[in-house]
Amino acid sequence: xxxxxxxxxxSVDGVAEAPDQFQFDSFDDELGAxxxxxxxxxxxxxxxxxxxxxxAGFWPNAGEDMDFASYINAVPKFVASHSLKPAxxxxxxxxxxxxxxxxxxxxxxxxxxxxxxxxxxxxxLVRQLLLAGLxxxxxxxxxxxxxxxxxxxxEDGTPTTRLALKSSQITSKGxxxxxxxxxx
Numbered sequence: 001x002x003x004x005x006x007x008x009x010x011s012v013d014g015v016a017e018a019p020d021q022f023q024f025d026s027f028d029d030e031l032g033a034x035x036x037x038x039x040x041x042x043x044x045x046x047x048x049x050x051x052x053x054x055x056a057g058f059w060p061n062a063g064e065d066m067d068f069a070s071y072i073n074a075v076p077k078f079v080a081s082h083s084l085k086p087a088x089x090x091x092x093x094x095x096x097x098x099x100x101x102x103x104x105x106x107x108x109x110x111x112x113x114x115x116x117x118x119x120x121x122x123x124x125l126v127r128q129l130l131l132a133g134l135x136x137x138x139x140x141x142x143x144x145x146x147x148x149x150x151x152x153x154x155e156d157g158t159p160t161t162r163l164a165l166k167s168s169q170i171t172s173k174g175x176x177x178x179x180x181x182x183x184x
Contacts, residue, residue: 001110002044002112003110003117003136004046004110004117004119004129004135005038005117005135005136005138005139006118006119006120006126006130006138007118007138007140008138008141009023009141010140010141010143010153011145011146012144012145012146013146013148014154015147015148015150015152016153017123018150019143021147021150022147023141026144026173026174026175028173030169030172031175031177034177039068042075042117043116044075044076044109044116044117045072045075045076045077045117046077046080046106046119046129047078047080047119047121047122048081048121048123048125049079051120051121051122052077052081052095052121052122056091056095059072059092060091060092073092074093074094076096077092077094079098080098080102080122081097085097086099102128103132103134119135126153127153127154130161131161133182137166137179137180137181138163138180139180140176140178141178142175142177143174143175163180163181163182163183164182164183165179165180166179
């Protein structure tokens with residue numbers, strides 16, 4: 001069975017929104033290697049509407065000399081949205097709208113042949129799949145910064161969900177890379 005993963009850049013105060021506003025000066029070679037490793041395992045990407053729209057406005061026109069641009073433009077992308085239409089996704093190659101129930105779609109996708117399925121862009125999507133028990137690994141890359149404002153992955157009222165720490169690493173610039181999985 002394929003696994004579903006997500007990785008989020010995080011601030012010490014729990015902000016996950018707009019990490020480009022706070023993580024730029026603490027991104028280091030170890031994080032670059034980590035993300036490069038993810039690209040070798042992931043062959044399917046899930047995106048929420050907002051994340052897809054932001055990325056679709058940039059990556060299709062990014063230079064192919066950027067490793068991530070070549071990767072993200074070519075990989076199959078499935079988009080969870082109630083407001084987008086299939087025709088809207090034509091602006092970014094290999095993008096397909098998830099039609100029907102998201103959780104059923106992901107359960108079926110996990111049963112198909114292939115590599116890792118990664119949620120890239122979509123805090124609500126990460127939250128929904130984690131709380132539904134469909135997220136196999138959640139990696140939080142905690143940068144040594146207090147963002148001060150912005151959306152957090154978990155809001156007040158989120159049900160208590162126990163996780164198990166699967167791995168941890170501290171990078172040279174003080175980033176804590178924490179990977180959690182389901183608790184046995």
